[in-house]
Amino acid sequence: MTASALPVKAVDPTEELGKELDRVRSDVIAARGADDAHYIRTVIAVHRGLETGGRLALSVSLFPPAWCAGTAMLTVAKTLENMELGHNILHGQWDWMGDPAIHSTTWEWDFATPADAWKRTHNHLHHTYTNVVGRDRDLGYTILRMSPEQPWHPVYLLQPLYAALLAPVFEWGIALYDLEADAVADGRKSVRSFLGDVAGLARKAVHQFAKDYVLFPLLAGPSAVPCLLGNLTANALRNVWAHTVIFCGHFPGDVQTFTEDQIEGETRGQWYERQIQGSANIDGGLLFHVLSGNLGHQIEHHAFPDLPSNRYGEVAPRVREICARRGLPYITGPLWRQYASMWGRVLRHAVP
Amino acid sequence: MPYGCRMGxxxxxxxxxVDGRVRDLRTGEVHGEPGELIQTCVNGATGPLVLDV
Structure with a gap:
């Protein structure tokens, strides 16, 4: 009687990838503690110092060096608050500390869009359906055509222009985008919910406007006009920087998009794979990474959205090695190259 | 109960x-202190559980 070979259990490489990345994740969770808490509290202290210093300088900004210093400090403060603090805290990256002041449920950021509206579209929708055409609205933010699967329309010929014009007013663009008007038109969101979000945005907008364009200028007395201009400039510069870093996260040329069919029945390993293939990193030093909310580690952020951002740089070599060994892309490059590549994609899909 | 990605x-x-302990369905870790915010999509009850929904 011939002995038949025992069936060999096939090892699914994607599931092995999932397990390897889960191990990276659990290593970070085991290690996180006092050092990480100290880090975020330091960034918060630096933000507060820069914002206070900036606003104080802008209160005497009739004096040009005070205007320059004040605007510069306020720009850096707003950048830190938006990217390294707001984005990451709202992701729940610091919820583990149990500190009610540094928590995804309580943080409200210095940005037009209200935190809870942003959390829903970003944490849930963008991070679950990353780069899936028709599900991830961040793929073009409903106004840009960023993949060949999106049907072409003559209006996209203008997209290089309006993508550029969006930059200085990015926070208002995102605020309107987070209302999800297209979802209401499609029947995916109720009118009632939409109106509730509109009310929330109106409240936040009034608050932001009053703070930067009424209150602080008035407090500056004779320096009211330069103070207002300084605040406007700081907001615009922060918007341009955020637009730059964020557009480099998923739009450089080689980053993959996916169809809805491709994610049907997606396993955890496959989710990890799509996050890696659908994201792009930016090379840079420590200062660059802190000022970009560690989104230069976009691949790591998408694999581990709720792990503390200061850990992304640390796990990056491991993730990179795992990708290299498993034949997965790891798209990265210096800022100028990723930026150029992103514009290349905007131009390419502007035409049919 | 509120939900989002349903994957943690x-x-x-x-x-x-409010009271009781939960098990993280991803890692097996049992945890939970009164007052703690729990991710309900990736945690299961280990016994009687009281949540403030």
Whole structure:
């Protein structure tokens, strides 16, 4: 009687990838503690110092060096608050500390869009359906055509222009985008919910406007006009920087998009794979990474959205090695190259 | 109960634990202190549980 070979259990490489990345994740969770808490509290202290210093300088900004210093400090403060603090805290990256002041449920950021509206579209929708055409609205933010699967329309010929014009007013663009008007038109969101979000945005907008364009200028007395201009400039510069870093996260040329069919029945390993293939990193030093909310580690952020951002740089070599060994892309490059590549994609899909 | 991604990444399902312990379905870890916010989509009850929904 011939002995038949025992069936060999096939090892699914994607599931092995999932397990390897889960191990990276659990290593970070085991290690996180006092050092990480100290880090975020330091960034918060630096933000507060820069914002206070900036606003104080802008209160005497009739004096040009005070205007320059004040605007510069306020720009850096707003950048830190938006990217390294707001984005990451709202992701729940610091919820583990149990500190009610540094928590995804309580943080409200210095940005037009209200935190809870942003959390829903970003944490849930963008991070679950990353780069899936028709599900991830961040793929073009409903106004840009960023993949060949999106049907072409003559209006996209203008997209290089309006993508550029969006930059200085990015926070208002995102605020309107987070209302999800297209979802209401499609029947995916109720009118009632939409109106509730509109009310929330109106409240936040009034608050932001009053703070930067009424209150602080008035407090500056004779320096009211330069103070207002300084605040406007700081907001615009922060918007341009955020637009730059964020557009480099998923739009450089080689980053993959996916169809809805491709994610049907997606396993955890496959989710990890799509996050890696659908994201792009930016090379840079420590200062660059802190000022970009560690989104230069976009691949790591998408694999581990709720792990503390200061850990992304640390796990990056491991993730990179795992990708290299498993034949997965790891798209990265210096800022100028990723930026150029992103514009290349905007131009390419502007035409049919 | 609120929910989001249903896979433990978006923190859209946080509910406050009042009493009892939960098991993280991803790692097996048993945890939970009164007052703690729990991700309900990736945690299961280990016994009687009271949540503030």
């Amino acid at each position: 990444v978006c923190h859209g399902c946080l509910v406050r634990l």
